[in-house]
Amino acid sequence: MPSVVKINALTVPADQREVLEQRFAARKGFVEGADGFEWFELLRPLEGSDRYLVYTRWRDEESFQAWMNGPMKEAHQRAKGDDGGAEGAGSGEGGAERPKPAATGSETWSFEVVQQAPPKK
Numbered sequence: 667m668p669s670v671v672k673i674n675a676l677t678v679p680a681d682q683r684e685v686l687e688q689r690f691a692a693r694k695g696f697v698e699g700a701d702g703f704e705w706f707e708l709l710r711p712l713e714g715s716d717r718y719l720v721y722t723r724w725r726d727e728e729s730f731q732a733w734m735n736g737p738m739k740e741a742h743q744r745a746k747g748d749d750g751g752a753e754g755a756g757s758g759e760g761g762a763e764r765p766k767p768a769a770t771g772s773e774t775w776s777f778e779v780v781q782q783a784p785p786k787k
Contacts, residue, residue: 677771702729
């Protein structure tokens with residue numbers, strides 16, 4: 667069975683790039699222990715785009731869905747707080763304001779690995 671690749675294309679204004687990168691750095695290790703996880707990369711645009719790409723590779727679709735419906739779903743619910751608002755938009759416990767999202771838009775793309783070429787040793 668071929669691996670599955672998920673790419674989340676995040677639209678990030680220039681003044682929020684550092685914020686986004688810091689937030690991902692703070693979450694280091696969040697996905698690496700998930701069953702079926704194979705690879706992660708956060709790709710910064712170099713020119714002509716304001717879209718970051720979040721690349722993850724999974725053993726299969728079931729592994730990705732299990733992670734999305736488990737740890738990822740729980741993390742997003744915690745980020746929303748008890749008010750049910752958009753991530754980072756509302757108040758959480760104790761009325762503390764959550765930071766606003768760094769991205770202004772998001773789109774997820776799914777691919778199946780058809781060919782790959784590891785580096786020569």
